[in-house]
Structures are given as structure tokens and as C-alpha cells.
Amino acid sequence: QLMEGMRGHRPGAPGAPRFSLRSMPAGALRALNESLGQGEVSAVVGSGNGVPGWHVQETAFAGVWRVQRDDGRGGLAEDILEADDMPSVVKEAALQANGVRLDPALLPSGVINAPAILNELRHHAGAFRPGRSAHVVNLSLLPFSPADHEGLDAVLGVGPVAILSRGFGNCRIASTRARGIWRVRYFNSMNTLILDTIEVVDLPEAARAAAEDYEDSLARMQDLLRWLREDE
Incomplete structure (x- = not known):
């Protein structure tokens, strides 16, 4: 079936x-x-x-x-x-999240670059529609201070979805309280953060099963079923 x-x-x-x-x-x-x-x-x-x-x-x-x-x-x-x-x-669950204002005025004092990033996220979140291509903000390339990180995390909040994709390292994906905004972090095999991004999208590509892998799985399942029938 x-x-x-x-x-x-x-x-x-x-x-x-x-x-x-x-x-x-x-x-x-x-x-x-x-x-x-x-x-x-x-x-x-x-x-x-x-x-x-x-x-x-x-x-x-x-x-x-x-x-x-x-x-x-x-x-x-x-x-x-x-x-x-x-x-x-x-x-x-991710699309139901909509419980936060993306307002730079909510950031604590001492932040430097977080207000500009929050304004960028607010602009793209306002135009968000499921199925659109992702808008990616690469925080690893920005001079983000600890205060910037903490302030941005506090405003975005923690959403209902946490995803872990394991391979040569780990990709940790978490929804936020803002609809369509995700934290996507890549760690190497030593558990060191190597890429820190925010994506405005319905679901980050790193979490999805690719269409070609889906087709391959169907073929492998057909082979497995054939083998099980022959082994009966």
C-alpha cells in the first residue's frame, strides 16, 4: 500500500x-x-x-x-x-507559529548588528508564502557579538519544531516563534559550529528528503519486497 x-x-x-x-x-x-x-x-x-x-x-x-x-x-x-x-x-506545526513581533525596539541595549538583521528578517517574513525560495542570512559572515546573538535569539524565541540531520556532522534546525523563520546551524564531527544561518522559508532544504532520494527509496523498497517474497 x-x-x-x-x-x-x-x-x-x-x-x-x-x-x-x-x-x-x-x-x-x-x-x-x-x-x-x-x-x-x-x-x-x-x-x-x-x-x-x-x-x-x-x-x-x-x-x-x-x-x-x-x-x-x-x-x-x-x-x-x-x-x-x-x-x-x-x-x-511550524506554519502555525506567529507569536512574535520582529521589532528592533525589543532588542536589548548593547547590540550592534542585530537591528539591521531583524529589519531584514521582518521584510522577508512579511512577504513569506509557503513554497517560495528561501531567503538565507549567514550570520557566520557577519561581525555578530555575543550580545547580538543573545538579543536576536530572545526576540525570535523558540518554536515547536526541532530537527536533527546527522551525516558527517550535525545540522540542527529549529523553528522560531516567527512564522517561516528557522535557525539552521551546521556542526562538524567535533561538534564545532561551522555555519550559523537563519532561513525564511516554509521548511529548510537541509531537513527535506530530496526527490531523487525518494525515488531511490521506492526502488529499494521494491527490491526488498521482492527479496522477502522469494525468501518465503
């Missing part, structure tokens, strides 16, 4: 294939878990108001995700398999 849905779906388009696993027998679920494995991207989505949040884990097949939510009693309220560039719970 999942592969059939993937064949007719373009990553990032509405209507991603999505299947609940809650009613799957325990033995079949264990076999599925072993077959799917784990990939390099994970995410946490906070729900607030004491409601358990979502845990998202990419499988070994890029673009195929496990999406789970605790029931608060040690079990799972939701257990979903979804195929897309990123699960809908992540996208929807």
Missing part, C-alpha cells in the same frame, strides 16, 4: 501516503521495524498545553518516516508511516 501511494505522489505535494500501524500485529510490526531501520533525520514537535508531542524518525529509506506520539502512559497514541519530503505534523 505504501509503495503504491509513493508511486503516485510527488514529495512536497499535498496528499502524502500515510498509514497507521497501531492495529498491526506485534510480530509483523517487529519485522517491519527491522526492515525499515533508521535514517539520519529525526525531529521533535512540541504540542504544548501538557499534550504529548510528536516524535519523527526517518527510516533507512529516505522520505519514508515513522511518526509517533506518546499516550502519556508509556504507550503510543499514534504510530504512523508516512512518505514525503517531511511529515505533515512538522510542516503544520
Whole structure:
């Protein structure tokens, strides 16, 4: 069913294939878990108001995700398999954020370059529409003081989504309280910050499963299913 849905779906388009696993027998679920494995991207989505949040884990097949939510009693309220560039719970939570004024007057005294950056972000956030290309501010290239960093962080706040993409190093992606504004930080294998950016976009490219990887995953899953059938 999942592969059939993937064949007719373009990553990032509405209507991603999505299947609940809650009613799957325990033995079949264990076999599925072993077959799917784990990939390099994970995410946490906070729900607030004491409601358990979502845990998202990419499988070994890029673009195929496990999406789970605790029931608060040690079990799972939701257990979903979804195929897309990123699960809908992540996208929807980030787009709901809109709880901050991007006003340089809110910055503390002592900042130097943060007001100009905040004005730039306010301009691009005002024109933000889902699906538009990202506007990227590279803070690593700017003479940003600790006070600038602290002031900008305080105004933008912390949003509901945190994403970790692991590879040769780590890319840590976090939504802010401002709709469409993300903090995207790259760390090397020694956990040293090597690139610090802010992106105005619906979802940073570093978090998405690429379309070519999605197609490759579909082909690999077809090979796996064929192998399992031959092994029966």
C-alpha cells in the first residue's frame, strides 16, 4: 500500500501516503521495524498545553518516516508511516507559529548588528508564502557579538519544531516563534559550529528528503519486497 501511494505522489505535494500501524500485529510490526531501520533525520514537535508531542524518525529509506506520539502512559497514541519530503505534523506545526513581533525596539541595549538583521528578517517574513525560495542570512559572515546573538535569539524565541540531520556532522534546525523563520546551524564531527544561518522559508532544504532520494527509496523498497517474497 505504501509503495503504491509513493508511486503516485510527488514529495512536497499535498496528499502524502500515510498509514497507521497501531492495529498491526506485534510480530509483523517487529519485522517491519527491522526492515525499515533508521535514517539520519529525526525531529521533535512540541504540542504544548501538557499534550504529548510528536516524535519523527526517518527510516533507512529516505522520505519514508515513522511518526509517533506518546499516550502519556508509556504507550503510543499514534504510530504512523508516512512518505514525503517531511511529515505533515512538522510542516503544520511550524506554519502555525506567529507569536512574535520582529521589532528592533525589543532588542536589548548593547547590540550592534542585530537591528539591521531583524529589519531584514521582518521584510522577508512579511512577504513569506509557503513554497517560495528561501531567503538565507549567514550570520557566520557577519561581525555578530555575543550580545547580538543573545538579543536576536530572545526576540525570535523558540518554536515547536526541532530537527536533527546527522551525516558527517550535525545540522540542527529549529523553528522560531516567527512564522517561516528557522535557525539552521551546521556542526562538524567535533561538534564545532561551522555555519550559523537563519532561513525564511516554509521548511529548510537541509531537513527535506530530496526527490531523487525518494525515488531511490521506492526502488529499494521494491527490491526488498521482492527479496522477502522469494525468501518465503
